Amino acid sequence: MSEQSDRGPLPIPLPPVGEGEVVSPAGDAKKIRIATCSLAGCFGCHMSLLDIDERLFGLIKLVEFDRTPLTDIKHCGPCDVGIVEGGVCNAENVHVLKEFRNTCKVLVAIGACAINGGVPAMRNNIDLWECFQEVYQYEGGLDGGQVPNDPELPLPFDKVHPIYEVVRVDYFLPGCPPSGDAIWKFLTDLLNGREPKLDYEMLHFD
Amino acid sequence: MQQFEFSDISRMLTPIFARHDVDASRLLQVLLEVQDACHFIPSEAIDQIAAHFDVPRVNVEGVAGFYSFLSTRPVGEYRILFSDNITDQMLGKDELMLYLCNKLWVEPGKVSEDGLVSVASTSCTGLCDQGPAALVNGWPLTNLDRNRLDLIAELIRSRKPVADWPPMLFEVADNIRRSDVLLGQPFEPGAAMRATLARGAKETLAEVDKSNLRGRGGAGFKTASKWSFCHAAIVEEEGSMICDVGGHPERYIVCNADEGEPGTFKDRVLLNSYADLVFEGMTVGARVVGASKGFLYLRGEYRYLLKQLESVLQKRREAGLLGDAILGRADFSFDIEIHLGAGAYICGEESALIESLEGRRGRPRNRPPFPVTHGYKGRPTVVDNVETFACVAKIAERGGAWFAAMGTAQSTGTKLLSISGDCATPGIYEYPFGVTVRQILADCGAREPYAVQVSGPSGTLISWKEFDRRIAFEDLPTAGAFMVFQRKRDMFQTARNFVHFFAHESCGFCTPCRVGTELQKKIMDKIASGHGTASDLEEMKSLGHILKTMSHCGLGSSAANPVLDTLEKFPDVYVRKLKALAFEPAFDLDGALETARKMTGRDDDWAHL
Ligand SMILES: Cc1cc2nc3c(=O)[nH]c(=O)nc-3n(C[C@H](O)[C@H](O)[C@H](O)COP(=O)(O)O)c2cc1C
Numbered sequence: 023m024s025e026q027s028d029r030g031p032l033p034i035p036l037p038p039v040g041e042g043e044v045v046s047p048a049g050d051a052k053k054i055r056i057a058t059c060s061l062a063g064c065f066g067c068h069m070s071l072l073d074i075d076e077r078l079f080g081l082i083k084l085v086e087f088d089r090t091p092l093t094d095i096k097h098c099g100p101c102d103v104g105i106v107e108g109g110v111c112n113a114e115n116v117h118v119l120k121e122f123r124n125t126c127k128v129l130v131a132i133g134a135c136a137i138n139g140g141v142p143a144m145r146n147n148i149d150l151w152e153c154f155q156e157v158y159q160y161e162g163g164l165d166g167g168q169v170p171n172d173p174e175l176p177l178p179f180d181k182v183h184p185i186y187e188v189v190r191v192d193y194f195l196p197g198c199p200p201s202g203d204a205i206w207k208f209l210t211d212l213l214n215g216r217e218p219k220l221d222y223e224m225l226h227f228d
Numbered sequence: 229m230q231q232f233e234f235s236d237i238s239r240m241l242t243p244i245f246a247r248h249d250v251d252a253s254r255l256l257q258v259l260l261e262v263q264d265a266c267h268f269i270p271s272e273a274i275d276q277i278a279a280h281f282d283v284p285r286v287n288v289e290g291v292a293g294f295y296s297f298l299s300t301r302p303v304g305e306y307r308i309l310f311s312d313n314i315t316d317q318m319l320g321k322d323e324l325m326l327y328l329c330n331k332l333w334v335e336p337g338k339v340s341e342d343g344l345v346s347v348a349s350t351s352c353t354g355l356c357d358q359g360p361a362a363l364v365n366g367w368p369l370t371n372l373d374r375n376r377l378d379l380i381a382e383l384i385r386s387r388k389p390v391a392d393w394p395p396m397l398f399e400v401a402d403n404i405r406r407s408d409v410l411l412g413q414p415f416e417p418g419a420a421m422r423a424t425l426a427r428g429a430k431e432t433l434a435e436v437d438k439s440n441l442r443g444r445g446g447a448g449f450k451t452a453s454k455w456s457f458c459h460a461a462i463v464e465e466e467g468s469m470i471c472d473v474g475g476h477p478e479r480y481i482v483c484n485a486d487e488g489e490p491g492t493f494k495d496r497v498l499l500n501s502y503a504d505l506v507f508e509g510m511t512v513g514a515r516v517v518g519a520s521k522g523f524l525y526l527r528g529e530y531r532y533l534l535k536q537l538e539s540v541l542q543k544r545r546e547a548g549l550l551g552d553a554i555l556g557r558a559d560f561s562f563d564i565e566i567h568l569g570a571g572a573y574i575c576g577e578e579s580a581l582i583e584s585l586e587g588r589r590g591r592p593r594n595r596p597p598f599p600v601t602h603g604y605k606g607r608p609t610v611v612d613n614v615e616t617f618a619c620v621a622k623i624a625e626r627g628g629a630w631f632a633a634m635g636t637a638q639s640t641g642t643k644l645l646s647i648s649g650d651c652a653t654p655g656i657y658e659y660p661f662g663v664t665v666r667q668i669l670a671d672c673g674a675r676e677p678y679a680v681q682v683s684g685p686s687g688t689l690i691s692w693k694e695f696d697r698r699i700a701f702e703d704l705p706t707a708g709a710f711m712v713f714q715r716k717r718d719m720f721q722t723a724r725n726f727v728h729f730f731a732h733e734s735c736g737f738c739t740p741c742r743v744g745t746e747l748q749k750k751i752m753d754k755i756a757s758g759h760g761t762a763s764d765l766e767e768m769k770s771l772g773h774i775l776k777t778m779s780h781c782g783l784g785s786s787a788a789n790p791v792l793d794t795l796e797k798f799p800d801v802y803v804r805k806l807k808a809l810a811f812e813p814a815f816d817l818d819g820a821l822e823t824a825r826k827m828t829g830r831d832d833d834w835a836h837l
Pocket residue numbers: 442443444445446447448449451484485486487488489573574575576577578579611612613614616781782783
C-alpha cells in the first residue's frame with residue numbers, strides 16, 4: 023500500500039521568537055490544525071500534553087484542534103500536524119494511523135509506546151494464542167469461556183509494533199511520557215518554523 | 229523437560245567441583261562441564277552452583293543465559309550446530325542443514341521429540357577453508373556434503389557415541405598455502421627464552437620496540453607500547469624497576485584466542501601446529517612485564533584443540549620452559565592456564581574477555597582504565613593476539629631489526645591471512661605486509677573476483693576497482709580474514725548475513741548497539757522480502773551513524789560497516805530490490821492478524837487489512 027510521502031512546509035511560517043514563546047500570526051491568518059490520537063498507549067502522553075498548563079491558552083490562539091480525544095471529533099480533516107501516542111496493537115490502530123498519515127502534513131510519534139512499542143509490547147514475548155486462552159478459557163471461573171469474536175472488537179496483531187513500521191513518521195518525541203516542557207519546546211519549535219530540537223535535559227530518562 | 233533429582237545433580241556436580249577451585253572465576257568452566265554432562269544447565273544445578281560459589285543465583289543464571297553454547301533448556305543428546313558464516317552459506321549450508329533435518333525428523337532450531345537430536349545454526353566456527361562446517365557436541369565436522377550427512381544421520385540414529393564416530397569426519401586440515409618467517413622457518417622450543425634471558429628483560433622490550441611490531445588482533449596497537457604501559461603501571465604502584473625481581477603473582481599475560489571474527493581461522497592453525505611458538509611468546513612477555521601467570525582464552529569452537537594444547541604445556545613444563553625456575557632461573561616462574569569460551573564473539577574484545585576469564589558475562593568494561601593498568605582481577609594485564617605472541621617469540625630469538633626489515637614502514641613483519649570464499653585454494657597465506665590484493669587473489673586462484681571482505685564483517689569491503697590496494701595498517705588493516713566473492717554473488721546477501729551476525733552477537737549492554745543492530749537486521753530482512761523502499765536506505769545510513777558514534781565498544785561501532793560499505797560500493801544491489809514506493813510497512817499487516825482470525829473464527833471485513 024502506498025502512503026503520501028510529500029512533506030510540505032507548514033502553511034504559515036511564523037516569525038521566529040525567543041524560546042518558549044509563541045507569537046500570534048498577524049491578523050486572522052489561518053490557524054494551524056493539530057490532530058492527536060492514542061493507539062496502544064495509556065493516555066499518559068496526552069496527560070503530559072495537558073501539563074503544559076496555562077501555556078495552553080497561548081497555544082489555542084495559534085492552533086485549532088481537529089480529531090483528538092479532547093474534541094471528540096471522529097475523523098481527521100486535512101491537518102498540519104498529527105500527534106500519535108501509543109503503538110499499533112490491532113487492526114483498528116492501523117486504520118486510525120493511516121487516516122492520520124493521509125491527512126496530516128507532519129506526523130509525530132510521541133512517547134515510548136509509539137516509538138518502540140513500549141509497555142504494551144511487553145506482550146510480544148508471549149504467544150498470542152496462549153495468552154488469549156489463558157485469559158478467556160483457562161482462568162478459573164470461566165467454564166465454557168471463549169475468545170470474544172464480535173466484529174466490533176478490533177482484531178489484535180500477533181505482536182505490538184512501533185508506528186514507524188506501519189507508516190512513515192516525520193518526528194519522534196521520546197519519553198514515557200515526554201515532559202510537558204519537552205512537548206512545549208517541540209511544538210513551539212515546530213510552530214515557529216524551526217527544526218525541533220530538545221536538549222539533553224529534556225531527553226534523558228533517569 | 230528432563231527431570232533431575234536433587235541427589236542426581238549433586239552426584240554429578242561433586243566431581244566437577246573437585247576439578248575446580250572454589251573461586252567464582254571458575255564459574256564458566258563449571259557450567260561448561262554441566263552442559264556436557266546434562267545437555268543443558270538444570271535449574272537445580274544452578275541453585276547448587278550458586279551455593280557452592282556463594283554467589284547469588286542470578287549471577288549463575290546470567291552467565292548461563294549469556295553464552296550461546298550453554299542453555300537452560302535441554303538441547304539434543306546430539307547437538308549439531310551448523311556454521312552460519314557467509315562462506316558456509318555459499319557452500320550450500322542452508323540446503324544441507326534442511327537435508328539433515330529432514331533425515332532426522334527434526335525442525336531447525338528445535339529438539340527432536342525423543343530428545344535425541346537438535347540442529348541449529350551458530351556463528352562462524354573458523355573452518356571456512358573446509359566448509360560447510362558444523363559442530364557436533366562441540367567437535368568440528370568439516371567438508372560436509374550429502375554423503376557425510378547420510379552417515380552422520382545414521383550414526384545418530386544408531387546412538388553411536390560421538391567419540392566412536394569415524395575420525396575422517398573430524399579431520400581439520402591446516403591448509404598452509406604460503407609460508408614465510410613465521411610458518412616457514414623451524415623453531416626450537418626454548419630458543420626465544422634463552423635469548424631473552426641472555427639479553428635481559430629491558431633489552432628484550434627494546435628489541436620488541438625496535439621491531440615496531442603492532443598487534444595482530446585488529447586494532448594494530450604497538451605491542452612494545454602496551455607492554456611498557458603495563459610496566460609503568462607496576463612501577464607507579466611499587467616504585468620498583470621492571471623485572472628486577474622475578475615473576476610477580478599479580479600481573480597477567482593473556483593470549484586472546486577467541487578468534488570470533490567470521491572468516492578468520494589463522495589462530496586455529498597457529499594453535500594446532502605452532503603452539504610452542506605462541507606459548508614461548510607469552511613466556512617472553514611474562515619475563516618482560518614480570519608476570520607469573522598467563523591465560524590462553526580459547527574460543528569454545530576450538531575446544532577440540534584443548535587436549536593437545538594441554539599436552540604441549542605439560543611438555544614445556546617438563547623441559548623447564550614453564551613452571552618454577554624457568555631454565556634454571558630461580559627468579560623466574562610462569563605458568564599458563566587455558567580457559568574455554570562458550571560461543572560469544574564479544575569475548576574477543578579484551579575487557580569482555582577479562583570479564584569472561586573472571587567467570588562472568590562477557591560485557592565490555594568502561595575504558596579507561598585499560599586492562600594494562602586494571603585488567604584481570606583489577607591487576608595490570610597484557611592482552612595480545614595469538615599471532616602477536618608468535619611474532620614476539622621470533623623477535624626475541626632473532627632481534628627487532630631483523631623483523632623491522634620486512635613489510636612496510638608502518639607495518640613491519642608478515643601477516644597471516646585466512647583466505648576463503650570463491651577461490652581455488654582457500655587456506656592460510658603468510659605475506660610480508662604491503663602485498664596487493666591483486667597479488668593475493670592471483671595466488672589463491674580466485675575466479676573472476678568481484679569483491680573482497682577484508683578483516684571480516686567489522687572490517688572493510690573492497691570492490692574490484694580497489695584491487696591494487698595493499699594489506700598494511702597504512703591502507704587496509706586486517707586481523708586476517710580475507711573472503712573472496714565472485715561476480716555472481718549477491719553482495720546484498722553478504723551484508724545481510726553480517727548484519728544478522730552482529731545482531732546475534734551484540735552483548736546487549738548498551739542501547740545503540742542492542743537496538744541498532746536489531747533494527748538493521750529488520751530493515752535488511754524487509755528489503756530482502758521485497759518490501760524495501762528508498763526511505764529504508766536513508767534510515768540505515770542514519771542508523772549507521774548512531775552505531776558508529778554512540779556504541780560502548782568496537783562491536784557496535786563496526787556493526788554498520790557491511791551496510792555502509794555495500795551502500796557505497798554496490799548501491800545497485802539495493803536499488804534493484806527496492807519497491808518504487810516511498811514507504812512500505814515493515815511487516816505483512818494482514819498476515820499478522822492471522823492468529824487472531826483463527827482464534828476468533830472471524831473473517832469479516834474488519835478482520836482483514
Ligand atoms: C568485538 C571485538 C572482537 C574482538 N575479537 C578479537 C579476537 O577474536 N581476537 C583478538 O586477538 N582480538 C580481538 N579483538 C581485539 C581485542 O580487543 C584486542 O585489541 C586484541 O586482543 C589486542 O591484541 P593485539 O594488540 O595483539 O592485537 C576484538 C575486539 C572487538 C571490539
